[in-house]
Amino acid sequence: MAGGYAGKFLRVNLTEGSWGDFTLDDDTLKRFIGGSCLAAKLFLDRYSLDADPLSPENPLMIMTGPMVGSGFPGTSRFSVCARSPQTGIWAESACGGTFGPDLKRTGYDGVVIEGRSQGPVTLTIDDSGVRITDASSLWGRDIYEVTDEIKAHDKSVKVLAIGPAGENLARIAAIGNDKGHFSGRAGLGAVMGSKNLKAVVVRGTSAKAAKADDEGFKLAMKTAMQEIKDSALAEGLHMMGSDANMDLGMVTGDVPVKNWTSGGEFDLASNLSGPTMREKYLTKAHACTNCPIACKRVVKVDDGPYTTEEGPGPEYETCAVFGTMMMNPDLTAVIKANEFCNRYGMDTISCGSAIALAMELYEKGEITKDRLGGLDLSWGNMDAVLKLVRQIAYREGFGDILADGAVHAARRLGGSAMDAVVHVKGLEAPMHDPRGFHGMGLAYMMSNRGACHLQHFVLATEQGMASWPQLFDMKDDYEGTTSEGKAWLVYNSENYGILANSLSICHYVAYAIRPETLRDAFNAITGFGFDFADLLSTGMRDWTLKRGFNNLLGISKKDDILPKRIMTALEEGGAAGSVPDMDLLLREYYALRGLDERGFPKEEVLLKLGLNELKERLYR
Amino acid sequence: MPIKAMTQEWMDAYKAAIQADPEYKSIAKDWEGSVSLVVNPDPAKNVPEPIYLFMDYWHGDVGEFVVCDKEKAESAKFVMTGDYARWKQVAFKELDATKALLQGKLKMRGDLPYVVRNIKTVNKVIDILGKVDTLWPDDNK
Numbered sequence: 001m002a003g004g005y006a007g008k009f010l011r012v013n014l015t016e017g018s019w020g021d022f023t024l025d026d027d028t029l030k031r032f033i034g035g036s037c038l039a040a041k042l043f044l045d046r047y048s049l050d051a052d053p054l055s056p057e058n059p060l061m062i063m064t065g066p067m068v069g070s071g072f073p074g075t076s077r078f079s080v081c082a083r084s085p086q087t088g089i090w091a092e093s094a095c096g097g098t099f100g101p102d103l104k105r106t107g108y109d110g111v112v113i114e115g116r117s118q119g120p121v122t123l124t125i126d127d128s129g130v131r132i133t134d135a136s137s138l139w140g141r142d143i144y145e146v147t148d149e150i151k152a153h154d155k156s157v158k159v160l161a162i163g164p165a166g167e168n169l170a171r172i173a174a175i176g177n178d179k180g181h182f183s184g185r186a187g188l189g190a191v192m193g194s195k196n197l198k199a200v201v202v203r204g205t206s207a208k209a210a211k212a213d214d215e216g217f218k219l220a221m222k223t224a225m226q227e228i229k230d231s232a233l234a235e236g237l238h239m240m241g242s243d244a245n246m247d248l249g250m251v252t253g254d255v256p257v258k259n260w261t262s263g264g265e266f267d268l269a270s271n272l273s274g275p276t277m278r279e280k281y282l283t284k285a286h287a288c289t290n291c292p293i294a295c296k297r298v299v300k301v302d303d304g305p306y307t308t309e310e311g312p313g314p315e316y317e318t319c320a321v322f323g324t325m326m327m328n329p330d331l332t333a334v335i336k337a338n339e340f341c342n343r344y345g346m347d348t349i350s351c352g353s354a355i356a357l358a359m360e361l362y363e364k365g366e367i368t369k370d371r372l373g374g375l376d377l378s379w380g381n382m383d384a385v386l387k388l389v390r391q392i393a394y395r396e397g398f399g400d401i402l403a404d405g406a407v408h409a410a411r412r413l414g415g416s417a418m419d420a421v422v423h424v425k426g427l428e429a430p431m432h433d434p435r436g437f438h439g440m441g442l443a444y445m446m447s448n449r450g451a452c453h454l455q456h457f458v459l460a461t462e463q464g465m466a467s468w469p470q471l472f473d474m475k476d477d478y479e480g481t482t483s484e485g486k487a488w489l490v491y492n493s494e495n496y497g498i499l500a501n502s503l504s505i506c507h508y509v510a511y512a513i514r515p516e517t518l519r520d521a522f523n524a525i526t527g528f529g530f531d532f533a534d535l536l537s538t539g540m541r542d543w544t545l546k547r548g549f550n551n552l553l554g555i556s557k558k559d560d561i562l563p564k565r566i567m568t569a570l571e572e573g574g575a576a577g578s579v580p581d582m583d584l585l586l587r588e589y590y591a592l593r594g595l596d597e598r599g600f601p602k603e604e605v606l607l608k609l610g611l612n613e614l615k616e617r618l619y620r
Numbered sequence: 621m622p623i624k625a626m627t628q629e630w631m632d633a634y635k636a637a638i639q640a641d642p643e644y645k646s647i648a649k650d651w652e653g654s655v656s657l658v659v660n661p662d663p664a665k666n667v668p669e670p671i672y673l674f675m676d677y678w679h680g681d682v683g684e685f686v687v688c689d690k691e692k693a694e695s696a697k698f699v700m701t702g703d704y705a706r707w708k709q710v711a712f713k714e715l716d717a718t719k720a721l722l723q724g725k726l727k728m729r730g731d732l733p734y735v736v737r738n739i740k741t742v743n744k745v746i747d748i749l750g751k752v753d754t755l756w757p758d759d760n761k
Binding site: 266 | 722724733734
């Protein structure tokens, strides 16, 4: 048995109200590791790709990786995976917090949830076993209320829950862990809602995954702690959270403004920035289990129209999408919008992007006040925005149109709407402008869940947060607004970065420590004895597996494209006058990745990576 | 005529370049406090001893700009330390100072959020540094 694994997985069928264990052999674990990579492998091997994502046949997988529960920094994570109801393709969403290590300590590496319960239920997994219990009294309540209610009986349990958005099958619904941590993207909360599964509760104390090399692990752990202590990046994240990016990103052209139509709004950024949050609203920094960085914000707004009780604060993405994207300079309104999205259980990026789209269409006169039920959706009107956030969660009024995300909304609204949506493969782009960083544009085009900044380490390598020349040939400093050399950078940053979601380690920790340290810790835990080439090769397999998954669902080269708005240069800001060279980026990337003219992995690539069964399905 | 880097004459020229810059005053209007640069020795590049540079910035104006001793350097509000080769990369804009900091190639002691908030000022003074006609210690080997 490979080190680091609990040794079994739980399969629950909510239609039948049954459950049982299954195991995987060491060779499968060594090749697909865990987290989202192992989930994709399981999905392809065991489930139909034809099922509607909101049908009982779409499995919901909650997976840890071998490093989870080890105590190594940043390894509290887990990935929730399914076919996305928002995009129709592969969906994965990694989450920090508290849930992963406790799930592991119940003796399970992951849970696969099938079927649909007749009525609302809670799935509980603890040292005494598995239970499915009635959750009728929790249905209709928001994530904060549900979490408090469940923890009122035993505050040591860890809770994964959906809110009204998930219940109402909003395709941008998220899943929340202990209020402040979310599997946000691609609508996985709706998949959970479609199963009538209100919450998954874990409490594990007894099971402990053995490490292959305890002494080696202690050494790697000590090294990692010192590297994090010495890291200015880690220090900045601790002091300012991920919103440290706001000021810096506005200078470099990273931060989108006014639904991606403007830039260079320095005063706006300053109002919304990490330093401002720290000075005015931060009550404390919060850490996921076993994390010395503590990048999470706990905030409180004492007065004004957006008074908010002490609770989880917004990340950079939320500050941008409910701030600069909406021309809103009021950080307290962002904090309130974040709280609403947390409570209702919605992805802030998708929710905010859909609203920013509506604001633009309102300004153009394509959406009237009447259609909005009397809301004045002028730029920066956060009273109206907050009302709309609620409407989205409950699918009320105009909110019903936005509840499936910006792309679905644009299709229904027509006019110029589709030209105003920034997405790839149906997923709205996160708040990093590819006009400022062309490599990110390529990463958006090629990420397997749609436009994404978390399926790779491009954010770190292209923006200079990390430099790993020992891992692959790279420079210390890349100019953002050039496409030359970026395919190589993205390809390698994907192969390394995608491992974060199979090993289940936080991106920020992986940025702050050397690759040698991560490799050594991984090997000490698992005993796999990987060198850098093995790690990168495993990343290639991971990416190719998910690409094949999407190819089987109809994804091809035509879908690897940046939207019209991103291919339109801005007139001001750090990215002014710059657009990615899509042809160059894709041509070089396709050659590196071994994709054919259709955008399918070539047969020889699949065979080299040991993906023989996928090859048979793609080339039958 | 290039000026020898990290000498008092060079510091004077740098100060004059900042004062002459048409944008500096407005960009740096919020900045308060002194900055020291510590250049680690690199005998192979003709930097046999550590070099300490002290610069005082205040709301768009500049004050004392001196080559100093370790004690004075460490009295600054912000102290940035790095190898000579890294500083030269920064001056030549081959390596962005923020990226160097995040990658651990430069170290800083001081209020990091303050620097983040005033990143435009930091970028501006580095931009001007690159415009000073400089003879670097390893240029005339």
